[in-house]
Amino acid sequence: MSATFTTFLRTVLLFILTVAVVRCMGKRQMAQLQPFEFVITLLIADLAASPMGDMGASLLGGVVPILALLALHSAIALASMRSQKFRGWICGKPSVLIRDGKIQAAELERLCYDLNDLMEAVRNQGVMNPADVSAAILETNGGLSVFPTAAQRPVCPADLQLQTKYEGIPLTLILDGRTQHKNLLTGGLSDAWLMKQLAPLGYTDTSEVFLCSLDTQGRLFVQGAGRRGKLHVAPALKPEQVRW
Amino acid sequence: MRQKRWILAGVLLAVLALGSFTMSYAGQVAQGMLTELAHIQQSIESAAWPRAAAQAADAQALWQRKAQGLDLFINHRQTEAVEAALGGVAAGARARDAGAALVKLAEAKAILEHLPRHETPTLGNII
Numbered sequence: 001m002s003a004t005f006t007t008f009l010r011t012v013l014l015f016i017l018t019v020a021v022v023r024c025m026g027k028r029q030m031a032q033l034q035p036f037e038f039v040i041t042l043l044i045a046d047l048a049a050s051p052m053g054d055m056g057a058s059l060l061g062g063v064v065p066i067l068a069l070l071a072l073h074s075a076i077a078l079a080s081m082r083s084q085k086f087r088g089w090i091c092g093k094p095s096v097l098i099r100d101g102k103i104q105a106a107e108l109e110r111l112c113y114d115l116n117d118l119m120e121a122v123r124n125q126g127v128m129n130p131a132d133v134s135a136a137i138l139e140t141n142g143g144l145s146v147f148p149t150a151a152q153r154p155v156c157p158a159d160l161q162l163q164t165k166y167e168g169i170p171l172t173l174i175l176d177g178r179t180q181h182k183n184l185l186t187g188g189l190s191d192a193w194l195m196k197q198l199a200p201l202g203y204t205d206t207s208e209v210f211l212c213s214l215d216t217q218g219r220l221f222v223q224g225a226g227r228r229g230k231l232h233v234a235p236a237l238k239p240e241q242v243r244w
Numbered sequence: 245m246r247q248k249r250w251i252l253a254g255v256l257l258a259v260l261a262l263g264s265f266t267m268s269y270a271g272q273v274a275q276g277m278l279t280e281l282a283h284i285q286q287s288i289e290s291a292a293w294p295r296a297a298a299q300a301a302d303a304q305a306l307w308q309r310k311a312q313g314l315d316l317f318i319n320h321r322q323t324e325a326v327e328a329a330l331g332g333v334a335a336g337a338r339a340r341d342a343g344a345a346l347v348k349l350a351e352a353k354a355i356l357e358h359l360p361r362h363e364t365p366t367l368g369n370i371i
Contacts, residue, residue: 024251060317064259071255074248081245 018048034091091140098136174212188243271360273310300334
């Protein structure tokens with residue numbers, strides 16, 4: 001087999017391994033990574049790339065270090081869940097940068113966090129003036145959480161003592177023409193029930209539907225397949241019949 | 245949490261099994277080849293050239309079979325270097341050039357002796 005095919009197959013194998021390892025590490029995105037996860041991600045990328053291009057290197061020479069990093073990640077994650085102290089050492093601790101509108105200058109200096117960066121991060125969170133911030137916390141993943149003072153916070157139903165209806169996750173019943181049987185079961189519904197709802201809207205088969213979902217108010221949202229697929233909203237269940 | 249435990253246990257077990265296998269396999273292969281080379285060396289030193297040439301050709305064929313397995317976990321350049329050295333030994337034996345054959349033989353022996361040492365998790369290798 002020529003080196004071209006070998007390189008291609010090696011790349012495919014290493015890509016599959018890298019994706020599997022990153023999936024095993026969890027669902028967090030780059031910006032949400034803890035410092036040790038960031039380091040592991042950088043190392044994995046480099047380790048996977050090296051045997052891809054270097055035909056002289058053995059494949060296992062690239063695979064074993066990646067697996068070792070996965071094991072290390074699992075060990076650190078387990079230890080972090082068991083011990084707060086360990087978590088503190090590995091991930092660091094959140095730091096309060098603004099408390100009751102007052103910027104904590106000493107903390108900024110300790111973290112070498114620039115005042116301009118702080119102002120920018122506060123503005124990014126929709127707050128113009130640091131005096132309107134009740135607390136700004138620099139999280140261990142590097143993100144800044146900003147909590148405006150009670151007077152500056154948007155009004156929510158609880159402030160007005162309003163009763164809200166139950167609002168759960170809508171069930172997707174048809175996705176690109178394919179019935180989602182697991183979701184039908186979750187809602188205690190059947191294919192026959194679904195077709196009965198679709199028939200008055202002019203659909204005779206699920207393949208004619210691009211997307212169909214059922215919300216927790218019992219409303220059925222149906223979008224037909226094709227470029228000119230129409231959107232229908234129809235009551236399908238009473239809110240008290242909703243079972244998920 | 246349970247998934248992380250399984251991953252940790254699985255990877256550690258796999259590395260333990262693979263590491264032990266590679267150590268023992270590299271050791272066995274190197275030892276087998278070194279024995280073959282010792283026979284070739286005797287033939288060269290006693291100027292038994294037809295026997296030396298035949299033994300060198302056998303050693304080359306044996307190494308080609310063994311290298312396929314070794315290539316999975318050691319640097320391919322090492323297996324290629326042994327292959328090249330064995331080629332030199334065979335050429336030297338055919339040309340009845342004891343000096344050239346013995347130099348290549350020593351080269352192959354040095355790489356083969358290094359193989360199991362390279363696979364062993366000694367402090368020197370780790371740091």
